[in-house]
Amino acid sequence: MSFQLTATQLSRIRDFLARHVPKPIGPLRAAILSGGRSNITYKISDGSSSWVLRRRPATVTAAGEHDVLREFRVLRALAGTGVPTPRAVAACQAPGVLSVPFTVLEHLDGVVRVANDTAPRLSAEAACRLSLTVADVLARIHHVRVIGTDLAALGRPGGFLGRQLDRWEALARGQETTWPPGLETLFTLLRITCPRTHTVGLVHGDFHLGNLMFDELLPDRLVAVLDWEMATIGDPLTDVGLLAATWEGHGQAPNPVLRGASTGPGFAATAELLHHYAAASGTSLDAVDWYIVFAKVKIAVLLRQIRWREARQLGSSVVSTVSAADSSHMINEALRLVGTSQFFGRRQGSRRKGSSWSSLKTT
Structure with a gap:
């Protein structure tokens, strides 16, 4: 097309x-x-x-x-x-x-870091500053005043997480009749353990490194946050979960979203990124693992949708770079986090003896 x-x-x-x-x-x-x-x-x-x-x-x-x-x-x-x-x-x-x-x-001039082999190389110092800039700007987005502005009409914050789960599960069910192993288990688990929203604010909806433009000459200076079509009013921690789910960090394996864009020397570890966001925003991240798991599930569903659409010639005419393994990778990453997370471990304590989430299998 x-x-x-x-x-x-x-x-x-x-x-x-x-x-x-x-x-x-x-x-x-x-x-x-x-x-x-x-x-x-x-x-x-x-x-x-x-x-x-x-x-x-x-x-x-x-x-x-x-x-x-x-x-x-x-x-x-x-x-x-x-x-x-x-x-x-x-x-x-x-x-x-x-x-x-x-x-x-x-039209703005700048660089969007979408892959390590195409983006200009950064010094370790610049990569570190860039990492902290990403966390700072997300905190700034979440501090934007909503009440009494045109932004207030963007969404209904009540029941936000439940509606998000409904939306993404419906999207997954609309793609194929057979789900990959683990996906239905994750949706069920996310519903059982869904946390209460403590803060309502502006949500970007697709916040990750690939939607940020940086200055070409000053590579840690942010020029613009892009792609706002999913913005709404709801739980800001959904943005934090997506950022953490897509971030790689120095020396880590590339993921299907950034494909190595944040793996070079100096890029902050995910834990450091979250710590900086928490300090900049004043937000508790006690339940952040739930949001990260949900984000990984959303990415898995989205990757499957891209393949589904391209197979039916509803997307671009270019050859897809998304494989079935990309979606499975995100599902397995979500399952691993469930098995090791203190948040899910605490929630497991209220369940019947012998019903262990740590026994969930990856493929």
Whole structure:
């Protein structure tokens, strides 16, 4: 499936954008920055000015998926909060320009660290500073005032974790009739041990190193937090769990999300990252292992969805880099954490004798 913009589409985009920017716009050119698995992202330019255009894929398989208009509203609301984001320029819902909704954002220069073999190499000192910057900006996001702002309309915090479990389990059941070993056990266990939400705040929804842009010359300086279409109001520790589930740390094995982007010398260990976040946010992380296990389950389900979609030609035409082993890896990592975590060990104490979670098997 081709996502290239035609000359006619570029002309319509130019006419639309001319109503939202102060200076004249010349003929536009477009280059795809990403596409297929998430919202399709282009750099559009008239030779003197550049912008980013974000549109959802032509086919969406789940309600609320790839909501670029939601992301636009979040970016508008975050202006002036101290959270670094691209400036929201314009949003279009009318089908006459493109066949799907799209948004136009400020174009920023920087580096997104998505793989160790493509990202610029960091010194150990810079990697350490970058690690702590990641924890600091997440704490800053979670401190953003929500009440009395446009952000308050993003979600319903009551019953947030239960709805999240329902959503991800339904997504998993909609993919295939046969689940991989351990997945159903993990969903059951997460429901039994679900903690009470102590703090409600802004949740990014997909916070990991691959959604952060850093300065190319000052590689530990954060330029922007990207990809806000999953943002909501709920339990901020879901962001912490996802960050921990995707973070690798110096000398650790690559995972299917970052694929080695945070394994170089100087990158903080996950425990150090969590400690720094706790200090910066003033948040207790006593139950963080539950959130990490849930995040690993979500990643496993998402990886299976990518394969499911690409197999049915609903995603990009490029060859998938996701294998069945990637999903199984995340499930097994979740099971291992359940077996060693003090949080789950304490919860096990209230269960019947002989019903041990540490006996859960990995494959």
